[in-house]
Amino acid sequence: MRRFDWRLAVGVAVVGLACLLWLVVAGILLWAVLDPADWQTVLEALGGKGGLLLFLWAGSLVPTAAALRHLIDHYLRAPAKLAEEARLLLETDVQRLPTPRGSAENRRLAEVIGQLVAQREALREDMDQRVQAASRQTELEKNRLAALMSELTKSVVVCNLDGRILLYNNRARLQFRRLSRLPTPAGGAELMGLGRSIYTVLDRKLVNHALENVQRRLRRGAGAPSAQFVTTTPSGKLLRVQMTPVRDVETSGKEARATDSMTGFVLLIENITDEMQADAEKDRILTSLTEGTRSRLANARAAAEVLEDPAISEQMRERLLDVIREEVHGLSRRIDELQPPSSAALRSRWPLEDMLGEDLVEAGMRRLESELDLQVDVEPGNQAVWLKVESFTLLQAVLHLAGRLHERCRVRKLTLRAGEQSGQGVLDLIWMPCDGASDKAELGWDQEPIQVGSETLSLTVRDVLERHGGECWIEQEINDARHRCFFRLLLPLATPQEELPAATFMRYESRPEYYDFDLFQATERTRGLDDSPLVELAYTVFDTETTGLNPAEGDEIIQIGAVRIVNGKVLTHEFFDQLVDPKRIIPPASIPIHGITPDMVKDQPTIDEVLPAFHGFCQDTVLVAHNAAFDMRCLQLKEKRTGVRFDHPVLDTLLLSALVHENQDSHRLEAIAERFGLTIIGRHTAIGDAMVTAEILVQLIPLLAEKGIHTLRQAREAAQKTYYARVNY
Incomplete structure (x- = not known):
């Protein structure tokens, strides 16, 4: 039965009762007016036609019902439909206009609603255009800020008033890596990261003192207050720190101005140890x-x-x-x-920067081609070598040498090559053919001031190289009947900058799930975070690869990969990825699964070095893994040996998936990723599994909220009641 049909039934019943009541009243009136003899006459006249009268009475109810139905459709159902269509327009992005129906007033109301919808869509389109323009401008400003920060010669760190890091540049990341007290595998990652505390590097008292000085000057009305201090890091390095405030902004009409209150501070950090x-x-x-x-x-x-x-x-x-x-x-x-x-x-006073050899060669090629009438090629070498150079004056020296070759030896074609030799960086400027001895005597490259175009510097090539701690000479090589000469510039090497390795796509079945220890044991750290909302916590999502599936019986960790989540975002640039020498044979049957061969772990650090570094990376976060029992068991078996204890709160995406998708047959990592439309890159590599597990956790948190699970305590308690948490494998 459709909605409102009960009104039609009630209306027909009321009309029928009214007609019946009218007949009863009419009969009573006739009874009161007519004599008994007259009644006899009436009854005889009606004879056996009572049934016909009853049929006529019932038939009269049909048009009455039709009339009532029309009235209900016109004045009750039409406004109700209009209200539903209007609510749909209000709550969704549906742009279909309401259908005019019912009374004239209802149709006019539908037309007005249609006009309002059209006006809303026009305003929305205009707003979308404004948002897109603002987004483009914001992205442009973001790119400008990123470019500016990347070119700064100092480390820049932006913190909130609690000392939590909100923004940093790459130079800060590299510098903090050098300040790390932990073994090489951490790479300084335990110090620098979004959401981490600046007090792991800087003395809290010094920072607070500088903060008080800046706030005091702000209250006095200073336009650009700042504070400076020098501090010693736990690793024994000296840092010079300059603090400037991030001021709050208030709006008055269309104007915005900075207030005297602070929302955070910017630190310019310089390592002055050297x-x-x-x-x-x-x-x-x-x-x-x-x-x-x-x-x-x-x-x-x-x-x-x-x-x-x-x-x-x-x-x-x-x-x-x-x-x-x-x-x-x-x-x-x-x-x-x-x-x-x-x-x-x-x-030591000459500022040098880390530069990729490929970038230096490319910059040199552009300068030579643009400023000299030369054809310049690049010869394959070790382009991935990192050099420590002052690129401007070094390229000026290269231009000077090329200019001398062009003017005095009539060289029209040059070749650049970067590489490494005997622990030093090499930049070669190659030309052919030439007579090395006569050219060297004729060039006089090491005595003349550097000249580029009409500009003459006070430096010679020898000065530039001495300030780099390098050397330069002319050599001649004979290769396949080619007699080539080249300037060889020896330059200092820089520490290579690490990048996330590209992972290959592999698909294998997950390892079996099992729970042979209490994952939910409460610790002091866990209790401190139990009432924290899930959306506000920082997470370290990790995975381990092992020689086998029985860590209690001697299987060892051969790789640890981890990534951090802060403010609901996976920080793919803040990762931990380290191979581990297990000091035992890797079973050949497991190699096709994780792809790690004995040669890959040879000369890698042992678990004694890697686990303290990983512990530092996990500082102040919640540990997350898929089938966390296995990974936590691997870590906990090494705690006594390495001297670190993983007492972090732990969440398991396998259990959380069982909470939100309790009717699904499988909660393996592959199945969950497929449900969320995620691609697994590098399956059964520690960093690949950690990355996809992190993406899964981000998707699970809002689904947990729909089930009333908002805090860490609620998530842990609910996960403990799932079927998978009660099964021992």
Whole structure:
């Protein structure tokens, strides 16, 4: 029965009862008016036609019902339909206009609603265009900020008032990596990351003191207050830190202005350890030169004053001359001894940056082609080598050398090559054909000031190379009847910058799920986070690859991969990925699954080094894994040996999936990823599984909220009641 049909039934029943009541009343009136004889006459006239009257009475109800149905459709159902269509327009993006029906007033109301919908869509389209324009502008500003921060020579870290890191540049990440106290596998990741605390590196008291000074100056009305301090890191490094405020903004009409209150602060951090050491070395050199020279000069001066006396004997004169000669020779030796360290101290003031050899070669090729009439090629070498250079003056020197070849040797084609030789970086400037000896004599490259176009610098090529701690010479090579000459520039190497390795797509079945320990044991750290909303927690999602599936019986970890989640976002650039030497044979049957061969783990750090580094990476986060019991068991069996304890709260995406999709047959990682439309890249690599598990967790959190699970405590308690948490495999 359709909605409102009960009204039609009630209406027909009421009309029928009214007609019946009217007949009863009419009969009573007739009974009161007519005599019994008249009644007899009436009854005889009606005879056997009572049934016909009853049929006519019932038939009269049909048009009555039709009339009532029309009235209900017109005045009741039509407004109700219009209300439903209007609510659908209000709550969804449906753009279908309501159908005019019913009374004239209802049709006019439908037309007005249609006009409002059209107006809303026009406003929405205009707003979308404004949002797109604002988004483009925001993205442009973001790119400008990223470019600006990447070019800064100092580390930049932006924190909120609690000291949690909100933004940082790549130089800060590299610098914090060098400040790490943990073994190499951590790579400084335990120090730098979104959501991490700046107090793991900087002394809280110093930062708070600087913060109070800045706030005090803000209250006094200072336009650009800042504070500086020097601190020592736990690893023994000296940092110079400058703090500037991030001020709150208030709007008044269309204007916005900065207030005196702070929402956070910006730190410009500079590692001055080497600078201080260089200054100390300079002071030592100066002190040594001063103190060592004073006595020798005094002796020479005294001898010279005595020599001025004409009455001295010839023997005394010779002795005094010997003293002067000895002191002068001593001064000369002293200067020769101090020259190398003083040159090194001078070079320490020259700012060098890490640069990929491929980028340096490409920049050199562009400069040579744009400023000289030369054809420049790139010869394959070790383009992935990282060099520590001051690229501008170095390229100026290369341009000078190329210009000399072009002018004096009539060279029209050059080749650039970057590489590594005997622990030093190499940049080769190659040309052919030439006579190496005559060219070298004719070029005079090491004595002339650098000249590029009409500009002449005060530096020579030799000066630039000395400030890099490098060398340069001309060589000649014979290869396949080709006689080529080249300038070889030796340059310092830089530490290679790590990138996330590309993973291959593989699909295998998950390892079996089993729970042979209590995953839900409450710790002090767990209780401290139990009431925290899931959406506000920071997570470390990790996975392990092992030699087998029985860690209690000797199977070892051969890889740990992890990624962090902060504010509901997977931070793919903040990851931990480390192979581990298990110090035992990797079973050949397991190699096709995880793809890790014995050669890959050879010379890799052991679990004794990797686990403390991973523990630092997980600091102040909730641990998450798929089938977490297996991975946690692998970690906990090594706690006593490595001296670290994983007392973090733990969540398991296998159990959480069983909570939100309790009717699904499978909760393996592959099945869950398929349900969420996620692609598994690098299946059964630790970092690949960790990445997809992190994406799954991000999808699961809002589904848990729909089931009333909002906090860590609620998630842990609900997961503990699932079927999978009660089964021992």
